[in-house]
Amino acid sequence: MAVPARRFVADDGVVISTNSALFGIALQLIALVLFVCMDTVFKLLTGHFAVAQLAWSRFFFSTLTVWLFFWLTSRGRVPWRSRAPGLQAARSLTLTGCTFFFSSALVFLPLADTTAVNFAAPLLSVAAAALFLGEKVSPRRWLGVGLGLAGVMVAVRPPFITGEAAPHPAYLLPLGSAALFALYTILTRQLAARDDPRTTILHTGLVATVVSSLALPFVWIWPRPFEWLLLVTIGVIGGASHGLLVLAYARAPVSVLAPLSYSQLVWAGVAGWLVFADLPDRWTLMGAAVIFCGGILAVLPDRRRP
Numbered sequence: 531m532a533v534p535a536r537r538f539v540a541d542d543g544v545v546i547s548t549n550s551a552l553f554g555i556a557l558q559l560i561a562l563v564l565f566v567c568m569d570t571v572f573k574l575l576t577g578h579f580a581v582a583q584l585a586w587s588r589f590f591f592s593t594l595t596v597w598l599f600f601w602l603t604s605r606g607r608v609p610w611r612s613r614a615p616g617l618q619a620a621r622s623l624t625l626t627g628c629t630f631f632f633s634s635a636l637v638f639l640p641l642a643d644t645t646a647v648n649f650a651a652p653l654l655s656v657a658a659a660a661l662f663l664g665e666k667v668s669p670r671r672w673l674g675v676g677l678g679l680a681g682v683m684v685a686v687r688p689p690f691i692t693g694e695a696a697p698h699p700a701y702l703l704p705l706g707s708a709a710l711f712a713l714y715t716i717l718t719r720q721l722a723a724r725d726d727p728r729t730t731i732l733h734t735g736l737v738a739t740v741v742s743s744l745a746l747p748f749v750w751i752w753p754r755p756f757e758w759l760l761l762v763t764i765g766v767i768g769g770a771s772h773g774l775l776v777l778a779y780a781r782a783p784v785s786v787l788a789p790l791s792y793s794q795l796v797w798a799g800v801a802g803w804l805v806f807a808d809l810p811d812r813w814t815l816m817g818a819a820v821i822f823c824g825g826i827l828a829v830l831p832d833r834r835r836p
Contacts, residue, residue, distance in 0.1 A: 554782030558790050561774035566797040568767040569645070570805055571760055573636040578757065580749035581633045584764065586742040588629060591765020593735035596773065600728060610732050614724045621717040621730075622737035627710045629738070635703035640808035645798035646685045646818045647704040649825065652791065653678040654712035656828050662716055671828050678824025685817025731776065735769075792822045 568588075575584055600608050612618045635644045653675045659665040667675075682705070687697040721730050753761060778787055795818045802808040810818070 551782040554778040554780070554787060555790065557774045557778035557781070558787045559793065561771045561778065562791065562794045563797055564767050564771040564774070566641075566645075566794060566801050568764055568771065569632075569636065569641060569798070570801045571764055571767075572633055573641055573806065575757070575760060575764075576633070576637045579751055579753070579761075580745075581630060581637070582742055582745035582749045583751065584633055584761070585626070585629050586739065586746055587761035588764045588768050589626070589735040589738040589742055591762050592769035592772075593732075593739055593765075595766050595769035596731055596735070599769075599773070600732065604728075608732065609726050609728045612725050612729050612733060614721060617717055617721055618725070618730065618733040619737045621714060621721065622733060622735065623741065624710045624714040624717065625734060626738040626741050628707045628714060631703045631707035631710065635700050635707070638698055638700035639704075640810070640814075641802040641806065642795070642799040642808065642810040642818075643685065643701075643814050644704050646795055646810075646814055646821060647682055647701060648708050648711075649792065649795065649818075649821050650679060650682045650705060651708035651711040651715075652825060653682075653821075653828055654708055655715040658712040658716050659719070663719065674824045674827025676824070678821050678828060681817045681820025681822075681824055683817075684820060685814055687813050727776065731772065734772065792825050795822065 572584055572588075597608060632644065632648060635647075656667060656671055656675050660667040686701045686705075718730065799810050799818075802810070
């Protein structure tokens with residue numbers, strides 16, 4: 531016997547079916563697992579290829595996958611024209627920087643550590659939205675931002691907290707990735723009012739592919755057949771993950787999906803243990819727990835008076 535779908539009102543006033551919301555949650559969780567799979571393959575290949583070549587593979591094959599998908603589903607009409615090409619280019623460049631910083635960190639740091647520090651991104655996005663977009667942020671959300679950034683400090687292992695030697699300088703790389711992602715979020719919100727979402731998705735990796743291609747003559751190593759398969763897999767997974775996120779946010783409100791992003795910390799820890807035999811130490815676990823608590827405070831919606 532089928533269970534009738536119930537409905538609820540999201541933060542933006544849109545009436546959403548519970549069945550639709552559950553489907554959105556499932557899509558979000560699948561996308562997060564795929565992101566960890568992509569990062570794992572990235573880390574595996576950093577011992578064989580330069581980061582620039584890996585970044586090119588991620589953007590080129592991702593862009594090719596997205597374009598092919600829209601071409602097949604739109605009967606050959608691909609909505610690539612943008613009303614704000616400058617903003618689209620800037621957004622794509624910030625994603626390029628995010629990828630380069632995060633991928634470079636994977637060369638030196640465990641996957642779980644890199645992912646934990648990089649989760650400063652949603653917290654910085656809240657602060658950036660308040661500073662640059664004029665969005666109102668409640669004291670509770672500011673508390674969440676501060677708590678989450680304190681968790682990042684614990685994960686980075688500064689000597690005044692751990693009493694140990696100075697941390698590896700590579701911990702600055704995921705912090706840089708997080709800061710650029712906050713800018714990426716701001717640009718994405720600005721483009722939401724100007725371009726078709728499909729246009730923004732199409733332009734996501736376009737400039738990034740061109741920029742990363744400039745470094746190929748200096749770092750290119752010809753892959754073997756199995757390595758070609760892995761390089762293509764990086765791009766396909768990246769494109770599919772972003773596509774699933776778009777579908778998820780079309781079916782469930784942000785307040786429901788945003789906290790789920792922190793489950794990526796768990797998958798990163800599991801992948802690091804299974805593939806690289808890297809067990810998160812106490813500082814990573816403590817920092818991740820504090821980041822999770824701060825993130826929940828920052829992303830949950832404020833209660834509205836009747």
